[in-house]
Amino acid sequence: MNILIFSPAWVGDMVMAQTLFKVLHQQYPNVTIDVIAPPWPYDLLQRMPEVSNHYKINVQRGKFSWQARRDIARQLQDKHYDWAITMPITWKSALNGYWSDAPRRTGFLGEMRYGLLNDRRKLDVRQLPYMVQRYVSLGLEPDAKIPELQNIPQPELKVDKKNAQSWLQKLNFQQGQSIVALMPGAEFGPAKRWPAENYALIAKDLVQSGSQVLLLGSPKDFDTASEIEQKSGVQLINLCGKTSLLDAVDILSCADLAISNDSGLMHIAAAVKIPQIAIYRSSTPEFTPPLNDRAVILQAEFNNLSVDRIKLKSLDGIEGFTDVSADSVKLKIKSIL
Structure with missing residues (x-):
């Protein structure tokens, strides 16, 4: 199983994203996880052993950064991903999953991403009150029971x-x-x-x-x-x-x-x-x-x-x-x- 993930853009959110990476390894023992990340939290991926390859996308906050997104798409065009997961809810963040040609493209509907995602999830804040529950849910089947907070694997960064x-x-x-x-x-x-x-x-x-x-x-x-x-x-x-x-x-x-x-x-x-x-x-x-x-x-x-x-x-x-x-x-x- 080869999975491509487009990560959150904030440092704290990237740390919490490790919960998703851990759950995917629990679900699929032989999984390969590649992550695309903006510059600000990118370096943290080096301290997450669950991630096989990481790619920095040189976008700017609040900018569309079309060329940067296309450059990453070309870099990954021969990777043959089975699954693309987009963690942010913006329209532009789902582009690289779409361009990866992964047969399954998962994310919250967010900014009306009907054409970009084919495994669209509804964000029910009552059922998913914690951010990490929202992240982890993207790595589970749509009808799967969402783990309680205490049952979600905690982030743990490697230390040099x-x-x-x-x-x-x-x-x-x-x-x-x-x-x-x-x-x-x-x-x-x-x-x-x-x-x-x-x-x-x-x-x-x-x-x-x-x-x-x-x-x-x-x-x-x-x-x-x-x-x-x-x-x-x-x-x-x-x-x-x-x-x-x-x-x-x-x-x-x-x-x-x-x-x-x-x-x-x-x-x-x-x-x-x-x-x-x-x-x-x-x-x-x-x-x-x-x-x-x-x-x-x-x-x-x-x-x-x-x-x-x-x-x-x-x-x-x-x-x-x-x-x-x-x-x-x-x-x-x-x-x-």
Whole structure:
């Protein structure tokens, strides 16, 4: 069985996509899985042993990128896939499955993809409340029972131990002192980001109690991380924008605790199976929880039925919102470290 999959475009979604890859291997022991992925989460495929071949498609967010899609199609034209699965719901994302000439082309109907898909699935959010259930369902027969969340195989990224050790030496971490990673970013927007002053309070407490604290994130998070260090009044290690995505995987694997918003790095921390505290503000763990038995989830209170919290980019002026307190995070830290 040769399967071609067009992956999601976000880092966290790519981590969760590994649940589908694992289920396909359970269903078809001799399966070959090839994955097409956009640039942003692409490197993570190197850490997923379920994937045989991976192909980067150089698309831009919000752009059709016709030429890039045609280039990948030509590259794969002699692969003879049996099945193409499109994970995103956009019309353009289903093109490569269609061009692959796979006899079975599966995906949610999404943007009216009648001609592109011949195994069209209805997205019933009541039957598929979790994102990973939606992903896994695409690898099952249409009438199959969808596994409960606890029965879905969790993502687990491979770690390059040599690279991890190299980073520990480069950062001059001291043995015997706990390593705590703070990840203050969230690509979706400020509504997901716990305030910098709260992270600063946590960082100060951690350093004063003897922990080594680093900040991980993209270049966009560098200024926020600098603000956290400045407000904390203690020395932190700001790695935002200074690591690759795979470096972040390896560094996180060495941490004794990760504290983050609902973000791509939250899902990476879950996939390297370290203790973590996940802070949910506008989003909800009832849709995209960290798939990690060692995760602690803290949820802000949101008592306002007049707005769709999931779609909020900012919480400014939103009534009925009570944030996760720094004290509640401190209590969880004490129970872990």
